[in-house]
Amino acid sequence: MCCYHRSYLSTLTTTKIIISPSEAAALDVLRGYQAKLNAAVPYGENNAEYTYNRVREPLVALIDALSDFTPQFLPPIETQVTKSLEFLDGATSLIHELPNWEPQAYRHHKNNAYEDISKAWALVINEAAKRGGGFNLYSGGWDQILTRHNEQSGGRLVSAISAMTNRVGWMASGDHANSSDPNSILNQLMSGNYGAPVRVGPW
Secondary structure, three states: OOHHHHHHHHHHHHHOOOOOOOHHHHHHHHHHHHHHHHHHOOOOOOOHHHHHHHHHHHHHHHHHHHHHHHHHHOOOOOOOHHHHHHHHHHHHHHHHOOOOOOOHHHHHHHHHHHHHHHHHHHHHHHHHHHHHOOHHHHHOOHHHHHHHHHHHOOOOOHHHHHHHHHHHHHHHHHHHHHOOOOOOHHHHHHHOOOOOOOOOOOO
């Protein structure tokens, strides 16, 4: 763990009640680890074992940093759902960029990272659904963002997709069926008119 990493985590621990941690700052630290990983990749054609041994240390450092930072942006520590989702969006993008090793034996770091981040997504999605019935997830387009991440991961975000489907899947299908109906409950909720009198016939 680098000095800045330790310092930043210490700051989160001691001042989180006073100052809300910044997901942008955490992602910047993670990108710093990613830059060190990329710099360690040897030039030219090399066998997988040699390349893996060259990058293993910065790779593990990046994975460890990701594991350390992620809980800081999950409930109950982080109470703002949007901040949690924005961090997970950036963190998942970093995982996509990890090497796809051959042979498969060297891919466990990336596969485990996908599994952990998928569980983190599911936790935040379930918490968000408790507060707004999933409408904040749907209206914010997070279902589409997560779907793209799942496709890019090769379908490894199973628990996250399952949570999202359970929470907003019915809204997506209902919106598709009733997108032209201004009196549908979904459209009323999205427009802020739910509960207003519905006009029937000429007034």
